[in-house]
Amino acid sequence: MCATCGCGGTRVTEPGHGHGHTHTVDLEADLLAANDLLAARNRAAFAEQGIVAVNLMSSPGSGKTTLLERTVRELVGVRPVVVLEGDQETVLDTERITATGVRALQINTGAGCHLDADMVATGLRELAPEPGALLFVENVGNLVCPALFDLGERARVVIMSVTEGTDKPLKYPHMFRTADLLLVNKVDLLPYVDFDVARCVEYARRARPGVPVVEVSATRGDGMAEWVAWLRTLG
Incomplete structure (x- = not known):
């Protein structure tokens, strides 16, 4: 959690009337509570219009955008997609x-x-997706703060690549705890990196027991059919 966005338990201290007396305000709870109200409005709006929102989260360099490029091409003719x-x-x-x-x-x-949630609501007013669309939200590359902020999404997908450490789920458990699906990307590079897929999956399932995992390569195409099939289960 960070001080920049206010989600790190940031506290504002105001001088009181007595010597050394302070009034402490916990901004984190207020910030997240306000966000949750807006997320609930987003979720209701999505449901009313039949829009399926998928929140894509990862660290920088996981191949999220490349995977998304290939995914939307796979969905051409299947359903409307906006990002x-x-x-x-x-x-x-x-x-x-x-x-x-x-x-x-x-x-x-x-x-x-x-x-x-407010950024998403503002963006949606401009993007104006058609009813029944599949909406991908490619979140900022970060394995900490995005996990805390509900956007009103139908599902959360965490993407990590084999070029990252096997132990990422142990280091960032909250991100993996919120995942509805884990995509292990860049599996075409497995012969060239020190990455243990089975152990990574084990660590992820410590955080989120039973979380489904799909191994993919956005460049070679491995796992894309399984990934797209999972998306279709969302409605």
Whole structure:
């Protein structure tokens, strides 16, 4: 958790009337409670329009955008797809997604390390997805704060690559605890890296018992059929 977004238990101290007396306000609870109310509104709006929202979360460099490019191409003709892209700066990822023919909108968070429900609601008003669309939200690359913020999504997908450490689920348990699916990406690189898939899955299931896992390669195509089939189960 971080002080930048206020989700790190940040406390504001105000001077009181007596010597040494302070009034402490815990911002974390207020911030998350307000976000949860907005997320509930998003969820209701999605349900009313038959929109399925999927929150994609990972650390930077996991191959999230490349995987998303391939995924939306796989879904052409299956159902409408729209994308909200979250990054601190630039529109590079949005340009990559729109090149596939899918409508996408960039949300730049500046110093912020995650998307929140209000950002998503604002983005949706501009993006205006059609009823029945599949909405991908590509969150800011970060394995901590995005896990804390409900966006109103139908499902949370955590993506990690074999170029990361096998023990990531042990180091960032809350992120994996919230996952509805774990995608292990870049499996085409397994012969060249020191990564134990079975042990990584074991660690992830310590955080979220029984979490389904799909091994994928966004470049070679491994696991894409299974991943797309899972998406179709969401409605």
